[in-house]
Amino acid sequence: MWATLDQVIDRLKQGRNVCVIGHAKPDGDAISSVAGLVAILERYGIAAAGCIADQLPWYYRSLPGTERISTPDKVRGQSFDTTVIVDSSDLSRIGGAEVLLGGAPPDITLDHHRTNEGFGKLDYCDSGSAATAMIVLEISRAMVPLDEELAQLLLLGIATDTGFFKFANADAEVLARAAELVQQGARLQPIASAVLEHRSLSTLKLLGRLFDTIQVREEGKLAYGWVSEGMLRETGCTDQDTEGFVGEIRALHEVEVAVLFVESPPGEVHVSLRSKSYVDVSEVAAALGGGGHARAAGCSLHVERLQEAVDQVVAAVAQAIRESS
Numbered sequence: 125m126w127a128t129l130d131q132v133i134d135r136l137k138q139g140r141n142v143c144v145i146g147h148a149k150p151d152g153d154a155i156s157s158v159a160g161l162v163a164i165l166e167r168y169g170i171a172a173a174g175c176i177a178d179q180l181p182w183y184y185r186s187l188p189g190t191e192r193i194s195t196p197d198k199v200r201g202q203s204f205d206t207t208v209i210v211d212s213s214d215l216s217r218i219g220g221a222e223v224l225l226g227g228a229p230p231d232i233t234l235d236h237h238r239t240n241e242g243f244g245k246l247d248y249c250d251s252g253s254a255a256t257a258m259i260v261l262e263i264s265r266a267m268v269p270l271d272e273e274l275a276q277l278l279l280l281g282i283a284t285d286t287g288f289f290k291f292a293n294a295d296a297e298v299l300a301r302a303a304e305l306v307q308q309g310a311r312l313q314p315i316a317s318a319v320l321e322h323r324s325l326s327t328l329k330l331l332g333r334l335f336d337t338i339q340v341r342e343e344g345k346l347a348y349g350w351v352s353e354g355m356l357r358e359t360g361c362t363d364q365d366t367e368g369f370v371g372e373i374r375a376l377h378e379v380e381v382a383v384l385f386v387e388s389p390p391g392e393v394h395v396s397l398r399s400k401s402y403v404d405v406s407e408v409a410a411a412l413g414g415g416g417h418a419r420a421a422g423c424s425l426h427v428e429r430l431q432e433a434v435d436q437v438v439a440a441v442a443q444a445i446r447e448s449s
């Protein structure tokens with residue numbers, strides 16, 4: 125049921141033992157929103173645990189506060205009177221953490237994905253928010269004073285979901301909130317260094333292999349490339365190492381939509397879609413069973429061969445480009 129943020133905050137304050145869950149394959153905003161909300165509840169005097177189905181990518185672990193997040197097996201025996209799901213457009217996004225709900229809908233969902241249709245007892249989704257961490261920051265204002273550790277945790281989600289303040293969603297509100305967090309002692313440099321400068325040599329070699337696959341269509345407006353299971357194996361990489369690769373394709377001059385295909389495991393293809401200024405890729409992703417934002421979306425396809433996924437998605441994106449221009 126759609127709720128106001130005040131209703132969500134009232135419900136949160138009634139919790140005695142809260143479990144905060146983020147989406148599988150976590151990004152900076154999911155990590156920031158889970159750890160940030162757990163930190164807020166702790167400061168307010170409510171016991172809280174953070175949980176994400178997959179291990180955090182290793183380079184986030186250096187950031188203080190992220191140790192508040194564990195995997196479902198670590199918290200499974202505990203009982204919770206309140207469950208909160210953050211930064212997830214639907215229940216399936218939390219993957220293996222669903223066991224913690226015991227078949228019941230979550231008590232609260234907090235999100236900013238426009239494709240979210242509401243799946244909790246109380247749902248708050250603001251697609252005008254650049255990050256779920258922006259919503260968590262709003263919650264913190266109503267519950268606890270901002271301190272350095274909390275500010276640092278919340279800056280992570282705001283920085284990463286705005287592409288370090290360069291995407292179209294980096295508006296005055298985002299910059300004002302970020303400035304406020306920096307004023308409180310948060311530092312952008314450790315976040316930028318952890319998130320943007322952690323590539324291993326094998327990941328760079330994989331990126332080189334991806335560049336070799338890049339194809340351009342629709343008079344240069346569509347560019348796509350792929351990472352096959354074989355390419356991962358040969359370079360000693362995992363699908364997690366492809367984070368940020370789609371942005372490298374979007375960097376091509378005159379491209380409007382960039383698409384990255386990652387095959388892992390065989391038969392499963394993860395598709396990342398990014399647009400620069402006018403194509404709504406969340407519609408393309410939603411039509412293929414995925415979701416996301418207007419400028420950043422994704423879906424997963426089960427296919428016999430990687431090429432099938434490529435053909436299907438490229439045709440859909442090409443059509444979306446023709447219809448929008």
Ligand SMILES: [Mn+2]
Pocket residue numbers: 153154211236255256285
């Ligand atoms: Mn987000």
